[in-house]
Amino acid sequence: MKKLINDPDDVVDEMLDGMTAAHPDRLRRLPDTQVLVRDDGPVEGKVGIVTGGGSGHEPTHAGYIGDGMLDGAAAGDVFSSPTADEFEELIGACDAGDGVLAVIKNYEGDVMNFETAIELAEMEGVEVESVVVDDDVAVEDSLYTSGRRGVCGTILVHKAAGAKAAQGADLSEVKRVAEKVVDNVGTMGTALTSCVTPEKGEPTFDLGDDEIELGIGIHGEPGTERTEAMPADAVTEELTDAVLDDLDLDEGQEVLTVVNGMGATPQMELFVVNRRLQELLGERSLETYDAWVGDYMTSLDMAGASITVCAVDDELKELFDAPADTPALTTT
């Protein structure tokens, strides 16, 4: 499989250098790490917002570093958690004395490495709180899994927590709004094709030309159902129904929606999905407060999309609207 890379072992390193070269006024790489932080950070008088995870989900996470969102992000190797020492450096670099909120996607490696780093940082006197994002409604919490996966809803946590921190709120308040998003958001995705990791160079999973995977994970993990390819409207209905059934919202509830591309799906198709999504919300008497469409949480070169719905109240609306100025997301 063709890839525009040099050596699979160098992909993450070279990507991070390319990102800082693209945004020298915004991003700074901590020496000898895969950690990017705000060039002007840590910001005095503000709670630091940090996150991280495996690479391959760009612009997640470093693309959201900047005013109104993240203070820094640790990048692991492709689809692998950053190590605890990298998370520890990240936390230390993003603490201006007012504490740090760690936003963790719910994967075993991410959670364990971040928790270890948090405990070490606390021993150094840094106040740290964390939230674990588990918005993927496809995988049921059961004895068979370690709970739901964290996917595109994570971006909304970054946005709300980042905005709250930018307003000067203290750590407990920042954590509260992050948890509010986690409690009110759901996501489900579908894959039309498998991603291809640089290391392996061939599809992670086999999917026939006439098949799609519903409930796909952002690393190509199996979803809920493999089915024959369907028109966009039918796929959108499957995803939307699953998310809304899980959220169980009251009529008239306002929501923010995200139609997220998995990496290799044209914007054209994402807008087609969004069109049907908004119709479906109307049929359920839900009110769209804002609709985001784009590539936010990708899975390398997977074709497909995910749909995220987040119930919003006045506070979340204000935070989602608040100014953000990052490489991948700007609100004014």
Next chain:
Amino acid sequence: MTDDGAAVVAAVDAVAERIEAERDHLTRLDSAIGDADHGGNMARGWAEAADAARDLNDPDAETVAKTVGKTLMAEVGGAAGPLFGGSLVFAAGELDEGVTPETAVAFAETYLEKVEDRGDARVGDQTMVDALTPAVHTFKKSIEVDDVEPIEALAKAVDAAERGVAFTVPIRARKGRASYLGWRSVGHQDPGATSALIILEELLAVAAERLDVDVPETDAASPTIPDDDPEEASDDPAAASEDD
């Protein structure tokens, strides 16, 4: 270098060598129920840790343990990095007054506690906890209740860990990647528990070598079933110590 520090460096060397020798074995175990990276990750991590330990200038036991823990944390990655390495960083503090029977028990208990907390795992989940729990409990009881020689206590702990590893085979995984397999995890030996046993075996071998004694004989096949008063036999060894 303090004697204790030198002993720990020697132990780390031995563990690194043994893990490298068992690399393919660990990878095979992990292939059956996980993603086949345990052997390679552990071998790389322990090799780096041994290098880092040897490079220390006149270290005490705590410093060696902390350095090894940090190196494992940085090099092993995945879940094994925080479990094997992170737990060691935290437990190392118990060795601040060197290695004695008392500090060794405290170290072992803290290590187990950190692994349990971080992995949210308990005995019976088919994880390294299944090897460590019987080892740590047996070590503590042997030192604090039975008052046996430390080397014998360690030998009994290794023996207990071996039975713990065997126990992972017929049970179903509840934590870690193997748990995704559900009932299909039954019948597989846990690679993490196996690594824990390997580490304990090397600690015992190095301790015996440095004390210039033979590794005490234990009988893994037939655990001693006490035939005295059941009430007495069920006494919690922890009750003899100040905690719990």
